[in-house]
Amino acid sequence: MAEVAIDLPHHRYRAVIEAGALARLGEELQAVAPAARCALLTDANVASVQKPVAAKSLRAAGYEVVEATVPFGEEKKSLGTVSQLYEVLLDAHLERRSPVIALGGGVTGDTAGFVASTYLRGVPFVQCPTTLLAMVDSSVGGKVGVNVAQGKNLIGAFYQPVLVVADPTVLETLPDRELRCGLAECIKHGVIRDETLFRFIEERLDAVQSLDAETVVELVRRNVEIKAAVVMEDEKEAGVRAHLNLGHTFAHAIEATAGYGVIQHGEAVGLGLVAAATAATHMGLCDAQVPDRIAALIKRCGLPARADLAGDDELGAAMRLDKKVQKDRIRFILPTRIGEVVIRDDVPQSAVSAGWGAIRR
Ligand SMILES: NC(=O)c1ccc[n+]([C@@H]2O[C@H](COP(=O)([O-])OP(=O)(O)OC[C@H]3O[C@@H](n4cnc5c(N)ncnc54)[C@H](O)[C@@H]3O)[C@@H](O)[C@H]2O)c1
Ligand SMILES: [Zn+2]
Numbered sequence: 597m598a599e600v601a602i603d604l605p606h607h608r609y610r611a612v613i614e615a616g617a618l619a620r621l622g623e624e625l626q627a628v629a630p631a632a633r634c635a636l637l638t639d640a641n642v643a644s645v646q647k648p649v650a651a652k653s654l655r656a657a658g659y660e661v662v663e664a665t666v667p668f669g670e671e672k673k674s675l676g677t678v679s680q681l682y683e684v685l686l687d688a689h690l691e692r693r694s695p696v697i698a699l700g701g702g703v704t705g706d707t708a709g710f711v712a713s714t715y716l717r718g719v720p721f722v723q724c725p726t727t728l729l730a731m732v733d734s735s736v737g738g739k740v741g742v743n744v745a746q747g748k749n750l751i752g753a754f755y756q757p758v759l760v761v762a763d764p765t766v767l768e769t770l771p772d773r774e775l776r777c778g779l780a781e782c783i784k785h786g787v788i789r790d791e792t793l794f795r796f797i798e799e800r801l802d803a804v805q806s807l808d809a810e811t812v813v814e815l816v817r818r819n820v821e822i823k824a825a826v827v828m829e830d831e832k833e834a835g836v837r838a839h840l841n842l843g844h845t846f847a848h849a850i851e852a853t854a855g856y857g858v859i860q861h862g863e864a865v866g867l868g869l870v871a872a873a874t875a876a877t878h879m880g881l882c883d884a885q886v887p888d889r890i891a892a893l894i895k896r897c898g899l900p901a902r903a904d905l906a907g908d909d910e911l912g913a914a915m916r917l918d919k920k921v922q923k924d925r926i927r928f929i930l931p932t933r934i935g936e937v938v939i940r941d942d943v944p945q946s947a948v949s950a951g952w953g954a955i956r957r
Contacts, residue, residue, distance in 0.1 A: 598814070602828065612761050614763065615813065616765060621650050662684065662685070666708065696712040702727065726766045731820070732823065765809065780866040785822045826839060873887035
């Protein structure tokens, strides 16, 4: 079992990481958000497999459980779903103290979190991540929100959970492709902050992929510690939190130009890590072994190290549409070695092109 404390100036919460933790959700929750009732919001894919364990544990701890199933998929991370969930909570007369629990991947967590942040001006929110990505990334840090036609995650809030419960045994039902996508974010964490995490993934990849419980707990703990440390330093992304976007400027452009569903986010992130490291090499910021080592690990994970990409101009235009672009200067996060990154807004086109060249099939 592992526990990570997330200590913010206005709020402190714990992430509990343990095989079987979902069966203890009720007692953990009573300790931080005692109430007569709670709402359990799950993704339709998770509902049949993991919901019964969570619901049983909540009832055993004395909660009356209001259940709602969120339709799955990125396209359902919408204001329409938010409004359907408000209806469920309102019809059930859920009160101010009643916690809202998100049991699912990042889509469920982001959507349910936005609902929790706004329903009655905010009710206690709990994250029970069921994808590797949600365990290591989206469930910690308090970014919640939904997509609109104009772009992804444009409507949202910073709203921290009161508790995170990550039970790695739930990953047994997760499709392999989703597991690989989560690994891309783990590799990203290694590159921005922690060479020993990067090496841990290199050395223990087989055990991670076969879901050895102890190894997965260790992997999730190390990643949550990094995400928590960054968020504790800079909750609202005024500075170092931007480091978490390593590879994402490239990735968002790949996703935007590839067309919906062709390349998954995690796959694009893997490619983006290689592209960013190659651009850094081109600028003399890091040595050529860095992109090589990242590409080798990405490949071993079963993630693509190359893809059919649009032309540099089209990709560049997509990059400039990214919401993180300020005054037309694209800010890149670039590695200087495995374990350290810098923020640069003076990256020449030749370096960006070198990045695209390294991942274009
Ligand atoms: N808030 C943040 O800080 C943050 C950070 C990173 C990503 N995100 C968001 O997270 C979302 C992606 O999250 P995701 O990759 O978890 O996607 P997801 O929630 O869509 O889950 C991926 C798929 O796996 C299924 N699934 C989930 N858990 C399962 C399980 N245990 N068994 C079987 N199937 C399961 C889901 O139904 C879905 O089809 C994006 O919307 C992204 O914007 C948010
Ligand atoms: Zn990401």
